[in-house]
Amino acid sequence: MLPPSDPARFAIGFDARDRSRLHALWDEVIDSQQWSEGALTRRFEELWGARHDTGAVAFGSWAGGALAALTFAGVGPGDVVLCPSNTFMATPLAALHLGADVVFLDCGRDDLCATLAEFERAIGQHRPKAAFLVHIGGHLAFEVEAIAKVCQEAGVFLIEDCAHAHGASLGGGHPGTWGDAGIYSFYATKTVSTGEGGMLVSRHQDLIAFAAAFRNYGKPDHEVQGLNFRMSEFTAALGVVQAERLxxxxxxxxxxxxxxxxxxxxxxxxxxxxxxxxxxxxxxxxxxxxxxxxxxxxxxxxxxxxxxxxxxxxxxxxxxxxxxxxxxxxxxxxxxx
Ligand SMILES: Cc1ncc(COP(=O)(O)O)c(C=O)c1O
Structure with missing residues (x-):
């Protein structure tokens, strides 16, 4: 075991200076008597959305956001979803869970992310309904702009997997804003973490409304058939502090x-x-x-x-x-x- 002072030892990106502010926010949550679907979740979503200049919907995990986006895109049994092979199993499993056929894409040796050439080849060959582009390692896929353009022209719903991409940018643009949706993870090892959590960002207001219903069993009108992917107010408080420190x-x-x-x-x-x-x-x-x-x-x-x-x-x-x-x-x- 490495000593706590060793820079090689894993550390969550939580700043000790934020401890008292976090405790104050948790006290606010306790006093509010609203431990879910409350002001802190809205505040976290506002901060994340303002950063991206998009709408934002908080989830209990990346997986909830990914299922919401794929379902909104109409992905179901027999549809093809493109997915880079160099990713965490969460990415293909989300599509497989909906009964889709996953077609894997190769990556570049320079950025570890799926390439434009692979997208062009696979779109022509497989006529996918949706595709994932995963930003591996903290930077953006080098060809993200061209890939998003190709997907848009072919009518392929593009989901950026932003689980690693906190704080990255390209020419001032933020992860998740080139495709139709971007999904973040705030799992315990991520650059900013809430322990467990996720966030969907999108410029499509209809997807934002769909995602908000999807994470909450379709409430209020139950036209959307989602499940419980809500984030608790205690987790959202951590998200607010972390988003401000990012x-x-x-x-x-x-x-x-x-x-x-x-x-x-x-x-x-x-x-x-x-x-x-x-x-x-x-x-x-x-x-x-x-x-x-x-x-x-x-x-x-x-x-x-x-x-x-x-x-x-x-x-x-x-x-x-x-x-x-x-x-x-x-x-x-x-x-x-
Ligand atoms: C690339 C990638 N996608 C998706 C996920 C899944 O995120 P979560 O654990 O929040 O569902 C992770 C990591 O946890 C990841 O690294």
């Missing part, structure tokens, strides 16, 4: 990466000039002794036994490692940018 977390991680890690790791993943990575992971194309392991050890097409040839996904699984980089402002202050 820019600082990302700036800190980037400053420490530039100062301490870049000079050591020449084989690091490098993002285009116009892109800011939230640095969920600091990825190097090397196998290192002192690492936190790999983003994913095995591509999903292998885990699910699909007999398709996706050489870059196999290559990426074998040829990268993640260097520890956890938000610990008390240990190491970044120099001013």
């Amino acid at each position: 820019d600082e977390i990302v700036a800190w991680k980037n400053a420490v990466a530039r100062r301490d890690l870049d000079p050591v790791y020449a084989s690091r993943l490098q993002v285009p000039d116009a892109m800011v990575s939230g640095l969920y992971k600091y990825i190097v194309f090397d196998r290192l002794d002192r690492s936190t392991g790999r983003v994913y050890d095995q591509p999903c097409h292998r885990l699910l036994g699909h007999h398709v040839d996706l050489p870059n996904s196999d290559w990426v699984a074998e040829h990268h490692s993640c260097v520890p980089l956890y938000y610990r402002p008390q240990l190491s202050a970044p120099s001013p940018a």
Whole structure:
């Protein structure tokens, strides 16, 4: 076990300075006598939506948001959903849960994300109803803009999996705003975490209304058949505090990466000039002794036994490692940018 002061030891991106504010918000929740569907959930959604310039609906997990988006897109048994193979099993499983056929896409060796060429090939070949683009590692898929355009022109409903992408941007644009919907996870290891939680962002107001009903058994009119994917008010309070701290977390991680890690790791993943990575992971194309392991050890097409040839996904699984980089402002202050 690493000592608590070791920068390599996992740390949740929670700032000790936020402890008293969080406790005050939790007291507010206790006093409000409304522990779900209350003011803190709305506040968290407003903050996340304002950041993205979209509507936002909080969920109990990424999975709830993904099911809402896929259901809104009309995905059902026999429909094809495109999905990068280099992702967490949550992504294909959400589509499989609705009875869809998942077609896996290969990734780029530079960004670990599905490529435009793969989208073009698979759209022509499989006529999908919907597609996932997963932003792996904290940066955005390098070809996100062109991929979104191709999907829009082909009538493919594009869902950006933003589980890793907190705080990333490209030319000022935020994750989840190129596709039809973006889904965040606030699971316990994410750049900002609420322990468990998720958020759907979208510029489509009809999807926002659908998602709000979907997470709550279709209330109030029950035209939507969802289940319980609500976020509790205590979790939302944590989300408010974390959302307000996000820019600082990302700036800190980037400053420490530039100062301490870049000079050591020449084989690091490098993002285009116009892109800011939230640095969920600091990825190097090397196998290192002192690492936190790999983003994913095995591509999903292998885990699910699909007999398709996706050489870059196999290559990426074998040829990268993640260097520890956890938000610990008390240990190491970044120099001013
Ligand atoms: C890429 C990706 N998608 C989806 C998920 C699922 O998120 P959740 O656990 O909040 O359902 C995760 C991680 O947990 C993830 O890393």
